[in-house]
Amino acid sequence: xxxxxxxxAAREQTPIARAKRAPRRPPTRRVLVLVATRKGAWLFHGDTxxxxxRIDGPHFLGHIVNHVVLDLRDGRTLLMATKTGHLGPTVxxxxxxxxxxxxxxxxxxxxxxPHGEQGRTVDHTFWLTPCHANEPNAWxxxxxxxxxxxxxxxxxxxxxxxIINDDPQYRKWMGxxxxxxxxxxxxxxxxxxxxxxxxxxxxxxxxxxHESVDRGRTFAPIVKGMxxxxxFDPDNIAFxxxxxxxxxxxxxxxxxxxxxxxxxxxxxxxxxxxxxxRHVPKRTGDIGFPMVVHxxxxxxxxxxxxxxxxxxxxxxxxxxxxxxxxxxxxKSWQRLDSGLPKSQAWWTxxxxxxxADAQDPVGLYFGTTSGELWMxxxxxxxxxxxxxxxxxxxxxxxAEV
Amino acid sequence: xxxxxxxxxxxxxxEQEVEATGATLTELLADLDRRYPGLRFRVIDEQDxxxxxxxxxVNGEQVFELTxxxxxxxxxxxxxALSGG
Numbered sequence: 001x002x003x004x005x006x007x008x009a010a011r012e013q014t015p016i017a018r019a020k021r022a023p024r025r026p027p028t029r030r031v032l033v034l035v036a037t038r039k040g041a042w043l044f045h046g047d048t049x050x051x052x053x054r055i056d057g058p059h060f061l062g063h064i065v066n067h068v069v070l071d072l073r074d075g076r077t078l079l080m081a082t083k084t085g086h087l088g089p090t091v092x093x094x095x096x097x098x099x100x101x102x103x104x105x106x107x108x109x110x111x112x113x114p115h116g117e118q119g120r121t122v123d124h125t126f127w128l129t130p131c132h133a134n135e136p137n138a139w140x141x142x143x144x145x146x147x148x149x150x151x152x153x154x155x156x157x158x159x160x161x162x163i164i165n166d167d168p169q170y171r172k173w174m175g176x177x178x179x180x181x182x183x184x185x186x187x188x189x190x191x192x193x194x195x196x197x198x199x200x201x202x203x204x205x206x207x208x209x210h211e212s213v214d215r216g217r218t219f220a221p222i223v224k225g226m227x228x229x230x231x232f233d234p235d236n237i238a239f240x241x242x243x244x245x246x247x248x249x250x251x252x253x254x255x256x257x258x259x260x261x262x263x264x265x266x267x268x269x270x271x272x273x274x275x276x277x278r279h280v281p282k283r284t285g286d287i288g289f290p291m292v293v294h295x296x297x298x299x300x301x302x303x304x305x306x307x308x309x310x311x312x313x314x315x316x317x318x319x320x321x322x323x324x325x326x327x328x329x330x331k332s333w334q335r336l337d338s339g340l341p342k343s344q345a346w347w348t349x350x351x352x353x354x355x356a357d358a359q360d361p362v363g364l365y366f367g368t369t370s371g372e373l374w375m376x377x378x379x380x381x382x383x384x385x386x387x388x389x390x391x392x393x394x395x396x397x398x399a400e401v
Numbered sequence: 402x403x404x405x406x407x408x409x410x411x412x413x414x415x416e417q418e419v420e421a422t423g424a425t426l427t428e429l430l431a432d433l434d435r436r437y438p439g440l441r442f443r444v445i446d447e448q449d450x451x452x453x454x455x456x457x458x459v460n461g462e463q464v465f466e467l468t469x470x471x472x473x474x475x476x477x478x479x480x481x482a483l484s485g486g
Contacts, residue, residue, distance in 0.1 A: 086407075090442070121446040
């Protein structure tokens with residue numbers, strides 16, 4: 001249906017002055033940061049130097065927005081996965097950077113169960129990934145509870161994709177609502193190999209990491225080397241809880257993973273994950289949610305550790321937030337906390353809420369559970385707060401436009 | 402018949418009270434979705450169950466079955482549950 005967010009005219013357009021340090025090589029493209037929150041979405045339009053930002057929002061105030069993604073294939077299609085506390089899940093599209101939005105005519109939904117059988121219902125669409133550059137207009141979506149969906153028409157209509165949604169073995173690995181994250185088990189980290197549209201990965205919390213080499217016709221788990229919570233059997237795929245998986249654009253044979261049980265790296269064709277988080281200082285630990293890779297250097301990756309001890313407070317360890325970076329594929333890690341609060345900061349960063357742009361030096365962006373948006377123009381050496389007092393931030397994406 | 406729409410669905414109907422027809426709640430919702438595309442899936446899931454936080458009243462009485470029969474003189478209320486406090 002035609003569905004226009006009429007509040008857009010009243011939206012705040014606020015310039016924010018920022019610190020004055022010139023990048024090494026002035027880029028020509030602007031960065032657009034897409035912020036999805038528990039109560040709406042905001043767009044932060046940067047200038048070419050990433051020094052000043054114009055806030056556009058809220059879009060869909062009060063709606064639970066899990067992901068907003070710009071299609072880099074056409075540079076203008078935005079998809080937003082949303083629901084409200086009362087209303088069912090849907091997807092909205094914009095082709096004018098959020099001036100107007102149109103709702104999908106068929107949002108992701110499981111197949112209707114045969115009479116007498118219990119069918120599943122999508123609680124929310126959690127993850128959106130544009131398909132391969134050779135498949136324009138096609139997108140993947142991951143849902144809670146775990147389901148994989150595909151759209152062939154820019155997100156207007158969605159169909160269940162692959163056998164996994166109804167496959168008895170996959171359903172067993174997905175587990176029940178009790179086996180997932182607090183607000184529902186999720187299918188996430190849908191990755192398309194930039195060299196081959198038939199080569200796909202996805203991950204499930206819980207339910208492991210999976211790979212397809214036949215464009216989703218079949219998938220198989222790829223969990224060797226990954227730990228599970230003590231006392232459980234790592235051979236049981238259901239016990240594996242990858243939090244976020246990323247493929248390195250500069251070397252698509254390398255993947256990094258932030259898992260419930262640590263940080264891992266996988267170098268194909270090997271199918272065994274290497275536990276690189278063991279090199280993070282014990283006091284910080286290698287538990288967390290987001291995983292960020294460098295656009296041009298496959299040895300560089302960032303994480304944002306959180307407190308995963310005892311009852312899992314899911315806060316920054318000791319109330320002292322910091323990102324960690326590796327510059328050598330995980331052999332060693334350095335703490336990046338310049339500009340961040342030094343103490344009594346009990347927020348953390350969710351799995352979709354940290355990302356990088358493609359500029360030089362790379363810009364990093366993360367949103368916190370307490371509604372702060374932070375950025376670094378120098379790959380994490382120095383952090384600056386872009387916004388405070390937003391709702392809890394669920395996802396942050398950066399795109400060059 | 403008259404159908405009262407909750408505030409969360411005004412982005413679809415633009416009006417709080419609309420006219421729609423149907424011999425059952427199922428048919429009424431199908432008619433509403435024809436008039437206001439997308440509305441039905443926001444309140445009824447893909448297994449044809451009422452969503453957990455939506456309530457349906459006919460002439461002041463809560464109904465739980467989509468097969469509930471309707472007459473043209475009935476007043477139907479779609480209501481958000483007070484589950485938010």
